[in-house]
Amino acid sequence: MSYHSHDTLIEVKNLEVHFPIKTKSLFRTKVVPLRAVDGVTFNIKRGETVGLVGESGSGKTTVGRAILRAIDPTAGTVVFHTPDDQDVDVTGLEGDALRAFRQKMNLVFKAGPVQLSNLSGDMLRQFRPRMSLVFQDPYSSLNPRMTVRDIIAEPLVASGMMKDRDQIDTRVREIAGRCKLNLEHLRRFPHAFSGGQRQRICIARALVSKPDFVVCDESVSALDVSIQAEIVNLLKDLQDEMGVAFLFIAHDLSVVAQISHRVAVLYVGKFMEYAPTRSLFFTPRHPYTHALMSAIPQVEPDHHLDPIKLTGEIPNPLAAPTGCRFHTRCPFAKPRCASDTPDWREIAPEHFVACHFADDFDFSRAAPQ
Amino acid sequence: MDTLLSVENLSVSFKTDEGVITPVQGVSFTVARGKTLGLVGESGSGKSVSTKALMRLLPGSATIAPEAKMHYLDKHDKLIEIEKLKGKGAPIRALRGGEIGMIFQEPMASFSPVYTIGNQMIEAIRLHKKLGKREARAHAIEMLDKVGISNPQARVDQYPHEMSGGMRQRAMIALALSAGPALLIADEPTTALDVTIQAQVLELMSDLQKDLGMGMIFITHDLGVIAQIADEVAVMYLGTIVERGPTRDVIHNPAHPYTVGLLEAIPSLDRLDERLKPVPGDIPSPNERPQGCPFQTRCQHVVDGLCNQTAPLETPLAAGHSVRCWLHDEKGKSAA
Known part of the structure; x- marks a missing residue:
């Protein structure tokens, strides 16, 4: 992996997120850690889209939130590389200059990489505009009592990034225009908008601070196909214009394939495979990825879906299987899989996999031209 | 063709503050015994409203137009004119669940959280079948087993929150099928599920349909799912069926510009x-x-x-x- 290369935006190393779970028995209460994310390592490049797929409960959302520091990671590091390594001598600033500097929080972080996992309090708040989040449900994620203008402006106000009303208005109108919202509707309230328009408002809000990185958590899952296509196109266009990187979390694999440059497959808190989109979809190396691919419904009545049968349910992360997490449902499991945890290795350039026997499998499918 | 349900000229209007709206206008379709009709369309196209009209589950502000005909042939080959039934009382209660079963999109919201799965199944079974508590429980366990829930003897006493999403959806199917309906209405039953679970649930539903010879109305906005499960498909737009026909025909030779657009999107x-x-x-x-x-x-x-x-x-x-x-x-x- 191209660590420390200048185009890397985010480096995630051995990220772990545990939630304490109380289990009660008759006489005592025990606290057991639920390992929602258990050692995840990957990077995201500037201006790219990384897709994150996995069944519900696999920890997709937790990975996204831990990178944003909406949840505190238990262990591991998340390093955010800032765009220009222009050093600012903070000690040399005084009075008004220092105050102006503090308000332009961006400057604070222009001095090289930021270890996001160590930030706290004010520093973290100042860093917030650099990254953002688009939620799944465009109905519950907009405050019904705020106008669209105020909703989109809120990240600027909350972070103190902009104070001047006219300046804020200009920025809001600019981003709303880019998101193809009718500028005359900015004074309306969210209830007057359809699902697709609401999702565009959410995207405008996420991008108003010109972030480098946005997590889209199931952002198109609740939308109809046509609106979904519109939003996917919009996100791609905005990425081209603004150079923002996306972590695109979704359970719909065909949408993820459409929008992502690289895709990671998560299973019970661990990465199974991470590869460029075409490699992952047409030459998967992990049996789990293969099983997921085989279950995608095709819009072709003559094509009979023959999904690889995964026996049983996704395991409870409180009692995650030993060795390879997937061995309890893997059709190719061997005794070694139950005892040894497979290494996270680069099996082909940029193609990472965690499986002992990945070299023996050929799951490649006819890639259409 | 062995027609189970025929709907003609169904229109539904709602009184709202902004005047009368008609989300379903002149919809006609038929469902044959043992066959699946897929209803596709964007949200707001009237898919759910038309099937709720069949179950007479619409809210009080709704009116079904008088020219509508909803003819259903019940298990004893008796013709039931659903549009003439009262919204309350024994005849419609016998129809709901007993003759026509329904599965909803969100299995967590359609189970009561304070009763066990078994409790809720036994209630439905005893409402439609003359069975004692013990027999009804045995039947519930049998149904859970049929939908592929492992260890049904223990699962029957669990609460909905103790099950995973896929398992709850299976339990929902077991509940809908427990009174042995001849027609099953499935409203987006797999939309909230992961692909692997979705594939399992779809396979389960078509297997059960073959076993029981049920007719099915499958509502979804996913044409991929329709291609897998439906024999016939009806495409709805703004409360009207704009195109209908055998699934293979409609997908290979779509005629309406809207169907073409949906397929391309x-x-x-x-x-x-x-x-x-x-x-x-x-x-x-x-x-x-x-x-x-x-x-x-x-x-x-x-x-x-x-x-x-x-x-x-x-x-x-x-x-x-x-x-x-x-x-x-x-x-x-x-x-x-």
């Missing part, structure tokens, strides 16, 4: 490098229903003076395949 692994093609424009709100063809505001083949004036009638194309579009009508062809 689907992301496909075969077209990774192409830009997605959304259907242009937004779906109009139900109180701003356009004059003439409901799709004319978004259609790229509008014939001025025809499409925006008069609503097209249903035009037959091939065996069982018909479309409501002027482009396939003699009058429209000559004008275009």
Whole structure:
């Protein structure tokens, strides 16, 4: 992996997120850690889209939130590389200059990489505009009592990034225009908008601070196909214009394939495979990825879906299987899989996999031209 | 064909503060015994409202137009005219669940959280079948086993929150099937599920359908799912069925511009490098229903003076395949 290369935006190393779970028995209460994310390592490049797929409960959302520091990671590091390594001598600033500097929080972080996992309090708040989040449900994620203008402006106000009303208005109108919202509707309230328009408002809000990185958590899952296509196109266009990187979390694999440059497959808190989109979809190396691919419904009545049968349910992360997490449902499991945890290795350039026997499998499918 | 349900001219209107809206207008379809009808359309196209009308589950502000006919042939080959039934009382209660079962999209919201799965199943079974508590429980366990829930003896005493999403959806199917309905209405039953679980649930539903010879109405906005499970498909737009026919015909030779647009908007692994093609424009709100063809505001083949004036009638194309579009009508062809 191209660590420390200048185009890397985010480096995630051995990220772990545990939630304490109380289990009660008759006489005592025990606290057991639920390992929602258990050692995840990957990077995201500037201006790219990384897709994150996995069944519900696999920890997709937790990975996204831990990178944003909406949840505190238990262990591991998340390093955010800032765009220009222009050093600012903070000690040399005084009075008004220092105050102006503090308000332009961006400057604070222009001095090289930021270890996001160590930030706290004010520093973290100042860093917030650099990254953002688009939620799944465009109905519950907009405050019904705020106008669209105020909703989109809120990240600027909350972070103190902009104070001047006219300046804020200009920025809001600019981003709303880019998101193809009718500028005359900015004074309306969210209830007057359809699902697709609401999702565009959410995207405008996420991008108003010109972030480098946005997590889209199931952002198109609740939308109809046509609106979904519109939003996917919009996100791609905005990425081209603004150079923002996306972590695109979704359970719909065909949408993820459409929008992502690289895709990671998560299973019970661990990465199974991470590869460029075409490699992952047409030459998967992990049996789990293969099983997921085989279950995608095709819009072709003559094509009979023959999904690889995964026996049983996704395991409870409180009692995650030993060795390879997937061995309890893997059709190719061997005794070694139950005892040894497979290494996270680069099996082909940029193609990472965690499986002992990945070299023996050929799951490649006819890639259409 | 062994018709189980035939719906003709179904229109449903709601009284709202902004006047009367008609989310379903003149819908006709039939469901044959042992066959699956897929209903596709965007949200707000009237898919759910038309099936709720069948179960007489619409809220008080709704009225079903008097010319509507909903004829259902029950298990004893007795014709039931659903539109004439009262919304309350024994006849409609026997129909709901006993004759027509229903599965909803969100299994967590359709189970009561304070009763066990078994409790809720036994209640439904005893409402429709003359069984004692113990026999009903045995039947519930048998149904849970049938839908592939492992260890049904223990699961029957669990609460809905103790189950995973896929398992809850299976339990929902078991509940809907426990009184042995002849027709099953499934409203987006797999939309909230992961692909692997979705594939399992779809397979389970078509297996059960074969075993029990049920008719099924499958509502979804995912044409991929329709292609897997439906024998026939009806495409709805703004409360009207714009195209219907055998699934293979409709997907291979779509006739209505809206069906074509829907098919093109689907992301496909075969077209990774192409830009997605959304259907242009937004779906109009139900109180701003356009004059003439409901799709004319978004259609790229509008014939001025025809499409925006008069609503097209249903035009037959091939065996069982018909479309409501002027482009396939003699009058429209000559004008275009």
